[in-house]
Amino acid sequence: MNIEIxxxxxxxxxxSGFGSLKACNNVLESxxxxxxxxxxxVCSTKNxxxxxxxxxxxxxxxxxxxxxxxxxxxxxxSKILSLHDTFKLPILVEEYLEGKEFTVAVIETTNGELIVSxxxxxxxxxxxxxxxxxxxxxKDDTEVLKKIKDDSMKIKLVKLATDAFNGLGVRDYGRIxxxxxKAGECFFMEANLVPGMTQGSSYxxxxxxxxxxxxxxxxxxxxx
Numbered sequence: 001m002n003i004e005i006x007x008x009x010x011x012x013x014x015x016s017g018f019g020s021l022k023a024c025n026n027v028l029e030s031x032x033x034x035x036x037x038x039x040x041x042v043c044s045t046k047n048x049x050x051x052x053x054x055x056x057x058x059x060x061x062x063x064x065x066x067x068x069x070x071x072x073x074x075x076x077x078s079k080i081l082s083l084h085d086t087f088k089l090p091i092l093v094e095e096y097l098e099g100k101e102f103t104v105a106v107i108e109t110t111n112g113e114l115i116v117s118x119x120x121x122x123x124x125x126x127x128x129x130x131x132x133x134x135x136x137x138x139k140d141d142t143e144v145l146k147k148i149k150d151d152s153m154k155i156k157l158v159k160l161a162t163d164a165f166n167g168l169g170v171r172d173y174g175r176i177x178x179x180x181x182k183a184g185e186c187f188f189m190e191a192n193l194v195p196g197m198t199q200g201s202s203y204x205x206x207x208x209x210x211x212x213x214x215x216x217x218x219x220x221x222x223x224x
Contacts, residue, residue, distance in 0.1 A: 001062070001224070003031055003038040004057040006049070016051035018063040023198035027061065030199075030220040059224065063194055069096075097187060099180030102148070102160035105195070107173045107222045114165065115222065117211035118157040120146040121203065147210050156186050164188050173223050175204045 007024050018024050024040055031038040043049055047099040052060065068083075070076045076093075083091050105117040120143040148154045161176040168191055175195040178186050196202035199216050214222070 001036045001058040003036050003059045003224070004052060004055065005040045005061045005063055006043055006052060007040070007063040009044050011040050014016070018061075018194065018197040018202075020198070023196060023202065024063055026199040026216075027063075027220060030094075030217050031224070034219065034221060034224075036069060036224075041051075053190065055190045063197075076188065094189075097179040097181050099182055099184060101185075102157055102178045103203045103207060104157055104176045104178065105173075105204045105211075105219075106161055106165045106170070106176060107219070108165075108171070109222065115163060115208070115212060116158050116161060117207040117208050117214075118148055118154055118161065119203070119207045120148055122146060145210060147204050153184075160186050164191055173204075175207075 005024055005028055007018065018027060021042075024080075028038050028040050032078075040051060041048065043052070053181075068079050070079050080091050080093075101121045101123070102118055103121055104113075107115045109115060124142050148157065148176065157178055160178055164170075164176050165174055170191055170193065175187040175192040177192060179189055180186055192204075195204035197205060197220075199205065205214075205216050205219045208219045209216075
């Protein structure tokens with residue numbers, strides 16, 4: 001197949017969904033090892049995207065996506081005003097949940113079955129006493145990824161992730177992020193359709209490895 005990976009000129013974890021440029025190159029190398037023709041394109045203008053259309057690849061992997069956190073009302077007002085001034089749109093606000101954090105990798109196979117891989121993510125405690133998966137934590141890879149041994153929790157996570165995947169009409173693959181409150185109730189946080197793909201650290205391939213013993217190359221092949 002003729003495959004093209006598209007990302008933006010940004011080394012930080014803000015715009016590139018797969019992660020940094022290094023992560024995009026990890027994906028490229030894995031695809032190339034399978035024998036496909038693949039290129040990585042860094043787009044900064046609309047013209048760049050139009051050139052991709054002209055090349056007419058068989059598959060386009062769009063590696064392009066963002067999250068702000070505030071701890072008091074003054075910061076809240078400032079951030080809302082800043083975002084509204086920039087985008088002129090309503091701003092979605094979510095309450096911080098104090099329970100555990102989970103992520104679930106979901107891959108739909110060619111026969112329509114779902115490979116579901118839930119894991120727990122444990123970030124380090126930040127300076128304000130909260131466990132937040134912020135930009136620096138992800139960049140430094142300081143969080144711990146754990147296999148879930150509580151069967152009842154695993155069942156709840158798999159059900160919620162599967163319901164979210166199907167209910168939102170997600171196609172092929174996605175990463176469903178879930179958090180719990182103090183009482184242990186599960187809450188859907190987001191469906192990440194461009195999951196990080198840094199080899200050896202990103203949650204999507206690591207979840208597949210930890211829960212279902214899939215290698216990085218296995219995961220890329222299933223995604224394709």
